[in-house]
Amino acid sequence: MNQNKKIALVTGGSRGLGKNMALAIAKKGIDVVLTYNSNNEEAEKVVSEIKALGQKAIALQLDIRNIGSFDNFTKEVSEYLTEENGSPNFDYLINNAGTSLYATIDTVNEEQVDDMFNTHYKGVLFLIQKSLPFLNDGGGIVNISSNLARFAFSNFSVYASMKGAIEVFTKYLAKELGPRGIRANIIAPGAIETDFGGGVVRDTKELNNYISSATALGRVGLPNDIGGVVAFLCTDDAGWINAQRIEVTGGHNI
16 A cells, blocks of 8 residues: 555536546546546546546545435445555545525525535535544545625525535634644635536626626636646645635636
């Protein structure tokens, strides 16, 4: 077993930002375990790309909303890592998996709120809890928020509220895990051209132009703008960055 080999677990790594994060992390010489919810085919393509970079990779199915599946999932991860490396442990947990919700306060329903809570807060919390026995001391956790937690944009109240909650939670993670040398930080991307939210930013010209006009660098974000920042947090160069909210928006609404 190579004691210096680092391993990252990236949820929602089959597409969009998660895919870019997984690839950027692999380019840092880190092996990757990535999860997908339903699209195994796309996940396996990402695995192939990571292996082409010279790193080990595997794609495992995980619905972040299904807390009851986490024991089996962590068992699956630990068995794979033990077989590959002689140890069930990994170094970095990237909680990226998620979906959006566009709904007004007067129309949102209980099912939608529960789904957002389970996806962006409860699922993240309990996956971290289940992963802690396998997370190496000196490792790191990166959670994903949104710049919508900083300012108000109509119809995103529930989604943004959950992101605000996970931002506070991340500070507490840093405090409680500090004695183990585990850092916890949160990335807050701006609007990105992906299929997230049905591809609304990518495919709606008016919205794309509006966001670009409100951004200091004059455009909306691309996946490549985010993955490298997450990968940086998975290196020793970021070893003194802890309990921080890092917004990656090109200067949106400043």
